[in-house]
Amino acid sequence: MNTIQANGYPIHFNENAYLELNKFLSENKYSNIFIFADSDTNEHCLPVFLPNLETDLTIEIVEFEPGEENKNIETCVELWKVLTELKGDRKSLVINVGGGVVTDLGGFVASTFKRGIDFIHVPTTLLSMVDASVGGKNGVDLGNLKNQIGVINVPKMVLIDTQYLTSLPQNQMRSGLAEMLKHGLIFDRKYWNLFSDLNNLNTNDLDILIHQSVEIKNNIVIQDPTEHGIRKALNFGHTLGHAIESYFLENETKTTLLHGEAIAVGMILEAYISFKKQLISETDYEEIKSVINSIFDKITFEENDLNPILELLIHDKKNEFGTIQFALLDGIGNIKINQTVENELLIDAFLEYNS
Structure with missing residues (x-):
């Protein structure tokens, strides 16, 4: 390669x-x-x-x-x-x-x-x-x-x-797949489509997918090395995903999540928010949820988990002037950065995920 x-x-x-x-x-x-x-x-x-x-x-x-x-x-x-x-x-x-x-x-x-x-x-x-x-x-x-x-x-x-x-154990392989799925969702619809059926992938296919994924991330980083603009696109799924990862890391009653496991949940939640903000269609949202859920186990959130997770959002590095910034999908393969989301919609996204 x-x-x-x-x-x-x-x-x-x-x-x-x-x-x-x-x-x-x-x-x-x-x-x-x-x-x-x-x-x-x-x-x-x-x-x-x-x-x-x-x-x-x-x-x-x-x-x-x-x-x-x-x-x-x-x-x-x-x-x-x-x-x-x-x-x-x-x-x-x-x-x-x-x-x-x-x-x-x-x-x-x-x-x-x-x-x-x-x-x-x-x-x-x-x-x-x-x-x-x-x-x-x-x-x-x-x-x-x-x-x-x-x-x-x-x-x-x-x-x-x-x-x-x-x-590498299977759960670690899945953890890496989360970022590859993200690269397709934010940048390349054709690349995303390749993950709809992973059963037929061989070792050579994986090498090619890894090379393509690195190319996508590199393409974005070269445009914005210090994350003042388009590089924020790479944070899709990470605003809520990092908060979930941090909460499960500190909570002794929870099983610690791998990074990709938390980001997979974050992508479903933020895809739902993108849908509710009319940035993607319901069909796109259902497709995203279906593909990610076919790869990752579902995480259970109790009602008393939600507020502590949302409180962790204030520490997200992308925040500016105390405002929580999201990167949301603008159709599969495109992204909108610097998006704000009201708390009610965040709670609604968790309730939809649980259902």
Whole structure:
């Protein structure tokens, strides 16, 4: 698959990725390499990655605990200390091998250590391949609030090798599909249509879909790297989805949701809001709901869940002057940004979802 040129860095695929990485290492003088990985990717992915790495530089593997609950400033402090103890300097290189937590966290640590050192992303989950590792967003959560602390800073390159997906559980694969579905809904009706029947997909089809999904996100990010305009389109499903994810993360009576599981619910809710605001037809809404529900399990919301979820919306990063901003569908394949939604319609969307 062809390399995609992003805003200041290349995205390489499969076998070509390692050729380009080793060429890059031979052409740039780094003092040492730190590989960031959580315990899962250390076990399942580094045995694939390390044999493909050709360098005489000292390599240090830095492992931390997996999971969104560890994507916080406390983990950053520990990683900054490790870099310092292992003599990291301005010419060190960080390679983040893992899912979205690893790439978000590792990119933030590298961007802030000694005022910024170079880093490379090697996403190993479907979600991180099509979303987290593309676009330059790096950061951590503040308590249960998603991605409140961070920077926009691009890697030197992104390497996408789909063989890492063979070790991925089905729920993690579905989590990544949510972002791919979103890319079709906001940008390309034909791409969305490809997901109406996933039963006949083979490995080669998935590679092509991943490449297309990265192209869609990259196309949007190049137009608006710092999210002042069209990049807000990528937040479809995320305004309510992030609030749901945060609420389930902090509530001990709830089962923690994967990012894509929460975003799938958010997309159904925000598609319903788009329908009620006459931006999409009822037929489009029913189609969206049917496709997403065919892939994801339905989540149950109790009546006393709704207000706490809605209260979390005020912390959404897209808000301006205290007003909650939504990206809503304007027909399948198009989007309207900076949309406001009254509380009654938000409650109505949850009630419709429950029904």
